Amino acid sequence: MSGPILIWGAGAIGGILGACLARAGHAVHMVDIVEDHVAAMRGPGLRIEGPVEEFTQVLPAFTPLELSGQYDTIFLAVKAHHTPGALDMLAPHLAPGGVVVSAQNGLNEKVIAERLGAERTMGCFVNFGADWLEPGRILYGNRAAVAVGELDGRRTPRAEAIHALLQIVEPEAVLTDNIWGYLWGKMGYGALLFCTALTPDSMSDAMARPEHRAAYLGLGQEVMALAAAQGITPLGFNGFDPVAFGSGDAAGMETAIQAMVAHNRKTAKTHSGIWRDLAVRKRKTEVDAQIGIMVSLGAELGVPTPRLARMVDLIHDIEEGRRAQSAALVDLLVTA
Ligand SMILES: NC(=O)C1=CN([C@@H]2O[C@H](COP(=O)(O)OP(=O)(O)OC[C@H]3O[C@@H](n4cnc5c(N)ncnc54)[C@H](OP(=O)(O)O)[C@@H]3O)[C@@H](O)[C@H]2O)C=CC1
Numbered sequence: 399m400s401g402p403i404l405i406w407g408a409g410a411i412g413g414i415l416g417a418c419l420a421r422a423g424h425a426v427h428m429v430d431i432v433e434d435h436v437a438a439m440r441g442p443g444l445r446i447e448g449p450v451e452e453f454t455q456v457l458p459a460f461t462p463l464e465l466s467g468q469y470d471t472i473f474l475a476v477k478a479h480h481t482p483g484a485l486d487m488l489a490p491h492l493a494p495g496g497v498v499v500s501a502q503n504g505l506n507e508k509v510i511a512e513r514l515g516a517e518r519t520m521g522c523f524v525n526f527g528a529d530w531l532e533p534g535r536i537l538y539g540n541r542a543a544v545a546v547g548e549l550d551g552r553r554t555p556r557a558e559a560i561h562a563l564l565q566i567v568e569p570e571a572v573l574t575d576n577i578w579g580y581l582w583g584k585m586g587y588g589a590l591l592f593c594t595a596l597t598p599d600s601m602s603d604a605m606a607r608p609e610h611r612a613a614y615l616g617l618g619q620e621v622m623a624l625a626a627a628q629g630i631t632p633l634g635f636n637g638f639d640p641v642a643f644g645s646g647d648a649a650g651m652e653t654a655i656q657a658m659v660a661h662n663r664k665t666a667k668t669h670s671g672i673w674r675d676l677a678v679r680k681r682k683t684e685v686d687a688q689i690g691i692m693v694s695l696g697a698e699l700g701v702p703t704p705r706l707a708r709m710v711d712l713i714h715d716i717e718e719g720r721r722a723q724s725a726a727l728v729d730l731l732v733t734a
């Protein structure tokens with residue numbers, strides 16, 4: 399790896415990665431389509447605030463049209479449904495031997511590998527919480543699990559180098575030989591987060607409701623059945639327990655729910671990114687790119703996903719103004 403690191407999509411996740419790496423002395427360039435945000439990063443700088451740490455970092459920042467040159471290491475941190483469009487813009491800036499690291503939720507690694515080649519794609523899982531507040535301001539809500547690894551599980555010098563970079567941001571970041579396991583663990587946890595976003599409540603308040611337990615357990619079980627049908631062994635983190643959901647172990651799932659509720663009680667990011675897209679940003683969520691793809695996969699593999707499918711419809715209803723966020727929407731997922 400040589401030359402500056404490029405962060406493509408300098409919002410909540412990309413902003414924190416870029417600011418932390420630059421503060422540690424790495425040359426980092428930021429790219430974002432939000433012009434006011436790009437201007438703010440150049441000066442007065444990107445302000446990271448909240449309970450984890452507070453600092454301001456001035457960063458070389460560009461809109462995609464302003465960017466020139468090629469980069470060996472690019473972290474991609476746009477929302478999953480923006481991945482194809484971002485890759486069109488990013489492709490000319492990836493050096494021939496370079497790599498794109500997906501710091502995103504979903505299975506973007508597949509999209510990147512198809513577009514740029516598997517050998518130019520690295521898998522990454524991030525679970526720390528952050529919110530883009532306004533141009534130049536990001537809330538770093540809590541620390542949480544981070545993992546990185548080659549798509550084929552090999553331990554390579556470049557994976558070690560990316561791991562070392564991520565350890566600057568999260569000292570407990572893991573270099574894994576099972577990145578798909580982490581990504582599918584997050585697909586499971588992510589399905590639960592989408593369910594919390596059907597309501598106006600915080601992640602922990604929504605997930606703690608006993609009358610909605612069956613909805614959360616059913617969603618987690620559907621995702622773990624999809625992972626199992628592909629021969630993937632999902633991994634746990636921050637309270638999410640894939641073994642309990644995969645085996646339908648009632649006591650294990652209850653312990654996992656309690657642990658996830660406790661984890662999310664400690665963050666200054668009280669609501670998920672999905673909730674924020676619906677309630678604050680008033681824009682489309684990643685539901686098709688994260689949950690919709692699992693419904694399609696279920697149809698291909700013959701794995702039933704009735705709750706995931708219903709949830710996609712409910713999120714679309716909120717996005718398109720047919721329904722308002724309400725705890726009553728989760729009632730509709732209690733029975734499959
Ligand atoms: N925030 C969090 O706590 C967590 C997020 N994630 C995942 O990380 C990924 C990034 O999320 P997050 O950082 O929250 O998202 P943000 O919306 O905060 O940041 C993404 C940024 O990329 C910009 N963007 C969109 N399209 C392009 C493009 N083609 N080229 C350059 N920039 C572009 C966006 O602009 P605009 O807003 O105008 O679209 C925005 O500024 C998602 O997959 C999310 O699910 C994972 C774990 C935690």
Ligand SMILES: CC(C)(CO)C(=O)C(=O)O
Binds near residue numbers: 670
């Ligand atoms: C809530 C969080 C940060 C996971 O902890 C997340 O992934 C999201 O907001 O989508």
